[in-house]
Amino acid sequence: xxxxxxxxxRPDVARDVRAGERALARMNVTQRADARVIGAESLSANARIxxxxxxxxxxxxxxxxxxxxxxxxxxxxxxxxxxxxPELLWPDSVTGVGWRGHSVAFRTMTGIAAQAVVDxxxxxxxxxxxxxxxxxxMSATSADAxxxxxxxxxxxxxxxxxxMKGSSRPQLLSRQPSPNGKWTAxxxxxxGADNSGAWYAMETGTGRVLLLEDASAGQLSPSAGGWxxxxxxxxxxxxxxxxxxxxxxxxx
Numbered sequence: 276x277x278x279x280x281x282x283x284x285r286p287d288v289a290r291d292v293r294a295g296e297r298a299l300a301r302m303n304v305t306q307r308a309d310a311r312v313i314g315a316e317s318l319s320a321n322a323r324i325x326x327x328x329x330x331x332x333x334x335x336x337x338x339x340x341x342x343x344x345x346x347x348x349x350x351x352x353x354x355x356x357x358x359x360x361p362e363l364l365w366p367d368s369v370t371g372v373g374w375r376g377h378s379v380a381f382r383t384m385t386g387i388a389a390q391a392v393v394d395x396x397x398x399x400x401x402x403x404x405x406x407x408x409x410x411x412x413m414s415a416t417s418a419d420a421x422x423x424x425x426x427x428x429x430x431x432x433x434x435x436x437x438x439m440k441g442s443s444r445p446q447l448l449s450r451q452p453s454p455n456g457k458w459t460a461x462x463x464x465x466x467g468a469d470n471s472g473a474w475y476a477m478e479t480g481t482g483r484v485l486l487l488e489d490a491s492a493g494q495l496s497p498s499a500g501g502w503x504x505x506x507x508x509x510x511x512x513x514x515x516x517x518x519x520x521x522x523x524x525x526x527x
Contacts, residue, residue: 299434299486300522302476307509307516308354310340314363319344324511325496328372328379329503331454335393336509336516337364337372337379338499351381353400354516355393362400364391380405426482431463434484448472448497455505458521460487462497470496474510476521487519488512 311318319342326339335355341348351369354361368384380390388405428447436444448469450461457479464472472495474487488495492512500510506524510517 299475299484302485302487302508302519302521303524304487304517304519307336307356307518308361310338310352310354310361310514310516313340313350313352313361316363318342318514322514323494323496324499324514324516325349326372326498327501327509327511327516328374329501329507329509330374330377330379330393331503333503333507333509335379336503337374337381338511338516339369339372340514353379353391353393364400364402365389378406427459427461427477430477430482430484435463445472449500451500451502451508453502453505453508457505458508460500460502460508462495462500464490464497470494472497474500474508474519476508476519478521485521488517 310322310324318340321344322340322342324338324340328337330336335353337351337353338361339349339351342350347367349369350363350367351365351372352361352363364379365381365383369381370384371382373380377393378390379393380388382388382405389402390405391400391402393400427450431445431447443465445463445465448462448464450459452459458476459479460474460476462472462474464470471490471493473490473492474495476485476487477483478485487508487510494513496511500508503509503518506520508519510519
């Protein structure tokens with residue numbers, strides 16, 4: 276298993292973070308889809324999913340990916356439960372993505388605004404110019420670096436950073452509340468090691484924190500996670516999508 280990127284020069288950082296993680300209960304995590312193949316194309320081992328956009332009902336997940344071997348910096352694909360492999364929606368340069376109902380809209384660097392209507396009964400997904408009402412649902416793809424709630428930052432300091440010097444403490448890089456506000460998923464990583472962090476979820480009211488995926492797994496991203504309903508969080512590790520549910524939450 277991979278270790279934190281900082282472990283080579285600061286093994287104490289990796290050790291202390293993992294010690295904090297071992298004390299946590301975990302969410303139930305299952306694999307959703309493997310993006311080693313998108314459409315008819317195989318991706319290299321260096322390809323990564325960089326952002327995820329789950330359909331509100333959880334049936335499909337649109338995602339951005341990079342593929343250095345082909346010079347792709349922000350391709351857009353979609354994974355559906357009833358399809359054997361993800362399908363390509365746009366080859367590169369996607370800058371914004373959003374859902375309304377069963378339509379996923381996206382925008383490119385060249386100013387193209389398009390939409391794909393997801394129909395599980397159709398053999399292929401059609402892409403066409405975006406309807407005006409979909410323009411407002413497209414969101415920026417960068418990680419949310421907004422200030423976190425005091426409860427989350429306090430937990431990071433006490434549970435993950437208690438044994439560390441100030442400059443080595445994990446930092447909050449993104450946070451996402453569930454639609455009903457019961458949970459807030461958040462991503463924390465050591466300074467300068469964004470892809471060597473971990474996903475957690477804090478329960479509103481109780482302050483209970485569950486671990487989604489630990490730092491030792493590697494290949495995680497603060498922008499590659501999103502809620503698909505009140506109790507289903509989808510995140511990516513490398514080229515693979517995973518579903519995470521709190522204990523007791525049902526599966527579709």
